[in-house]
Amino acid sequence: MLVTLTTDFGGGSSYVAAMKGALLAVNPAARLVDLSHDLPPQDLVATANFLADVLPWFPIGTIHVVVVDPGVGTERSLLCVEWRGQHVLVPDNGCWTSLIADGERPVVHRLAERRFWRSEVSATFHGRDILAPVAGHLSRGVAPADLGPAVTAWQRFDLPRPATTPDGVRGEVVIVDRFGNLISNLPGPALFAGSTVRLPDGRAVKLVRTYGDAEPGTLVALIGSSCRLEVAVVNGSAAEKLGVGVGTRIELLSPR
Amino acid sequence: MLVTLTTDFGGGSSYVAAMKGALLAVNPAARLVDLSHDLPPQDLVATANFLADVLPWFPIGTIHVVVVDPGVGTERSLLCVEWRGQHVLVPDNGCWTSLIADGERPVVHRLAERRFWRSEVSATFHGRDILAPVAGHLSRGVAPADLGPAVTAWQRFDLPRPATTPDGVRGEVVIVDRFGNLISNLPGPALFAGSTVRLPDGRAVKLVRTYGDAEPGTLVALIGSSCRLEVAVVNGSAAEKLGVGVGTRIELLSPR
Amino acid sequence: MLVTLTTDFGGGSSYVAAMKGALLAVNPAARLVDLSHDLPPQDLVATANFLADVLPWFPIGTIHVVVVDPGVGTERSLLCVEWRGQHVLVPDNGCWTSLIADGERPVVHRLAERRFWRSEVSATFHGRDILAPVAGHLSRGVAPADLGPAVTAWQRFDLPRPATTPDGVRGEVVIVDRFGNLISNLPGPALFAGSTVRLPDGRAVKLVRTYGDAEPGTLVALIGSSCRLEVAVVNGSAAEKLGVGVGTRIELLSPR
Numbered sequence: 001m002l003v004t005l006t007t008d009f010g011g012g013s014s015y016v017a018a019m020k021g022a023l024l025a026v027n028p029a030a031r032l033v034d035l036s037h038d039l040p041p042q043d044l045v046a047t048a049n050f051l052a053d054v055l056p057w058f059p060i061g062t063i064h065v066v067v068v069d070p071g072v073g074t075e076r077s078l079l080c081v082e083w084r085g086q087h088v089l090v091p092d093n094g095c096w097t098s099l100i101a102d103g104e105r106p107v108v109h110r111l112a113e114r115r116f117w118r119s120e121v122s123a124t125f126h127g128r129d130i131l132a133p134v135a136g137h138l139s140r141g142v143a144p145a146d147l148g149p150a151v152t153a154w155q156r157f158d159l160p161r162p163a164t165t166p167d168g169v170r171g172e173v174v175i176v177d178r179f180g181n182l183i184s185n186l187p188g189p190a191l192f193a194g195s196t197v198r199l200p201d202g203r204a205v206k207l208v209r210t211y212g213d214a215e216p217g218t219l220v221a222l223i224g225s226s227c228r229l230e231v232a233v234v235n236g237s238a239a240e241k242l243g244v245g246v247g248t249r250i251e252l253l254s255p256r
Numbered sequence: 257m258l259v260t261l262t263t264d265f266g267g268g269s270s271y272v273a274a275m276k277g278a279l280l281a282v283n284p285a286a287r288l289v290d291l292s293h294d295l296p297p298q299d300l301v302a303t304a305n306f307l308a309d310v311l312p313w314f315p316i317g318t319i320h321v322v323v324v325d326p327g328v329g330t331e332r333s334l335l336c337v338e339w340r341g342q343h344v345l346v347p348d349n350g351c352w353t354s355l356i357a358d359g360e361r362p363v364v365h366r367l368a369e370r371r372f373w374r375s376e377v378s379a380t381f382h383g384r385d386i387l388a389p390v391a392g393h394l395s396r397g398v399a400p401a402d403l404g405p406a407v408t409a410w411q412r413f414d415l416p417r418p419a420t421t422p423d424g425v426r427g428e429v430v431i432v433d434r435f436g437n438l439i440s441n442l443p444g445p446a447l448f449a450g451s452t453v454r455l456p457d458g459r460a461v462k463l464v465r466t467y468g469d470a471e472p473g474t475l476v477a478l479i480g481s482s483c484r485l486e487v488a489v490v491n492g493s494a495a496e497k498l499g500v501g502v503g504t505r506i507e508l509l510s511p512r
Numbered sequence: 513m514l515v516t517l518t519t520d521f522g523g524g525s526s527y528v529a530a531m532k533g534a535l536l537a538v539n540p541a542a543r544l545v546d547l548s549h550d551l552p553p554q555d556l557v558a559t560a561n562f563l564a565d566v567l568p569w570f571p572i573g574t575i576h577v578v579v580v581d582p583g584v585g586t587e588r589s590l591l592c593v594e595w596r597g598q599h600v601l602v603p604d605n606g607c608w609t610s611l612i613a614d615g616e617r618p619v620v621h622r623l624a625e626r627r628f629w630r631s632e633v634s635a636t637f638h639g640r641d642i643l644a645p646v647a648g649h650l651s652r653g654v655a656p657a658d659l660g661p662a663v664t665a666w667q668r669f670d671l672p673r674p675a676t677t678p679d680g681v682r683g684e685v686v687i688v689d690r691f692g693n694l695i696s697n698l699p700g701p702a703l704f705a706g707s708t709v710r711l712p713d714g715r716a717v718k719l720v721r722t723y724g725d726a727e728p729g730t731l732v733a734l735i736g737s738s739c740r741l742e743v744a745v746v747n748g749s750a751a752e753k754l755g756v757g758v759g760t761r762i763e764l765l766s767p768r
């Protein structure tokens with residue numbers, strides 16, 4: 001059974017390694033897959049974007065353990081979310097709710113059955129003491145309904161959405177990737193032929209289909225990997241060239 | 257069979273990748289689990305703390321390969337340690353001895369049987385040329401006693417221990433995690449109600465049960481994930497706020 | 513079936529995680545092994561050196577997915593290379609050709625059969641949309657010949673080779689590892705007893721067998737893990753001490 005791990009603990013930290021041990025101690029046959037341990041610390045927006053970009057690609061039956069948990073040890077709940085045939089074990093902080101389409105109704109259980117937890121639960125590391133062993137049991141066939149009561153209310157967390165303007169749509173940069181590409185929340189399909197992409201300094205950016213369609217060093221806009229508008233510098237870093245980052249406004253002007 | 261890897265080679269280095277290949281070449285069915293490749297280079301203290309925090313969580317039968325090896329190529333031995341049903345393959349530099357409780361007697365063999373090694377052994381990379389193939393053979397069922405002679409002496413390495421003072425106990429910061437939390441070597445149970453935690457600048461720190469029990473920005477002390485006293489800033493970095501790091505003295509004053 | 517992943521996406525990026533999902537969606541039984549996700553962005557020289565250092569260690573039958581792809585979305589092809597019983601899925605940018613010995617003739621197919629791809633292919637992420645699903649199918653037993661037509665021409669990419677000089681051989685630093693060791697392209701066997709290693713500043717470097725053969729802080733030269741000449745500082749960083757890096761010239765003077 002595939003079990004993925006997504007945390008903000010830092011690649012190579014002892015926290016990640018201890019979680020793996022606690023999970024494998026319950027189910028040594030679980031097949032672990034690292035998704036990321038380098039999410040920005042306690043950043044729920046980044047986590048929400050990450051999950052939305054990644055989880056739809058996984059096969060039915062996958063179990064995802066997500067530990068970005070600023071509220072650890074407080075009264076916040078831990079949840080088991082059933083979503084399109086996959087399971088997500090996650091603190092109730094809303095970071096997963098961007099996965100849910102309007103009108104979609106996930107089945108959610110609150111983790112309450114302590115027999116599936118580590119016998120002694122620390123106040124600061126529920127990833128290791130609750131989520132990891134629960135994932136182990138779930139991967140061995142325990143049913144979500146056995147983990148605790150069904151719930152119908154949870155924290156919601158809305159990602160910043162683009163706003164309609166008189167001239168088109170206004171969004172913002174939500175991720176800067178390792179290449180310095182500026183990935184926005186503007187949906188790719190909004191980009192008609194003839195549209196103009198405008199940066200905060202008023203500059204208009206050339207639209208291309210892919211990076212290789214312009215000369216190295218050119219500032220370009222394109223529909224990126226997640227089907228969202230992206231601003232890039234060919235063979236370079238747009239973040240560095242423009243000196244901007246997450247939160248920078250990007251406008252998409254409709255064709256005249 | 258589970259085989260974990262812990263090194264200071266750096267995540268993404270060719271050294272880690274080559275070790276994986278050399279191990280899987282001997283046993284393609286071995287199930288590899290990365291623990292950390294980002295231990296501070298050649299830092300035996302950090303390695304000892306890491307192993308003590310992590311290895312106890314793993315199930316019986318796990319094989320751990322540990323390569324932090326400043327003495328590679330010299331006459332230092334390589335060991336196979338049997339510890340509570342797990343196996344640790346590790347250079348004889350003492351980094352694993354913090355796992356052993358007083359009075360506990362691990363069974364240790366010195367790797368000597370060259371038929372389990374790569375035929376040509378480099379002078380600088382025993383992780384790839386000896387430890388990885390030996391782990392492959394061990395995971396296929398070779399007995400530790402077949403790897404070389406039993407030994408009863410090895411390098412020991414004592415981690416800094418807290419000292420008793422007239423007023424209580426004095427320890428030090430041994431790990432700074434990614435969040436800037438200062439993790440000390442003071443055992444959690446030493447922290448009675450009414451105890452005071454004092455920093456080198458004389459400041460007393462508020463005791464809490466978990467991070468969420470105080471306002472963002474507050475400096476707090478708590479019993480952390482490894483059951484040791486930890487100094488943290490809620491939703492912030494204590495290391496940054498205090499400008500301190502590994503080695504900083506922390507005092508625990510008994511209740512009056 | 514073992515499937516390894518090598519990219520320049522950055523450890524912990526959503527790109528790596530999405531690729532894993534797309535691959536496991538085709539073959540949930542594939543056994544993923546991370547080699548590196550931290551290759552320098554779009555650096556084909558570094559990728560070529562990495563593959564040459566790493567792939568020879570893996571067992572027959574391994575499938576390697578390599579995504580360092582500055583030309584993504586352009587007309588460059590994607591290839592399936594059969595090499596000594598292993599398979600390499602890789603953009604046609606030459607980064608794999610350093611694996612091939614003179615006279616060796618790999619069997620290469622160009623990926624063309626779209627039924628093995630994601631139905632909708634983005635212009636910027638062929639790793640996820642083509643290479644990952646093709647690797648999934650290959651690991652399920654699809655034959656390379658079914659992936660597309662055999663080809664006999666491809667991009668070649670020659671790594672910088674040492675030059676013969678009147679006094680010996682001149683090479684350059686091609687990798688700086690995490691320890692600050694300077695790894696050159698000078699083959700170890702060229703290093704006779706009595707040879708002298710000379711740095712650009714004219715300094716001659718002491719030859720040793722391994723790091724531990726000299727005092728901490730000493731600048732040494734030795735035959736490193738990949739059987740190439742390496743300049744190191746014992747328990748320190750040669751890169752930092754000398755203030756040099758990739759491209760620095762290293763001369764090997766023959767014994768007089």
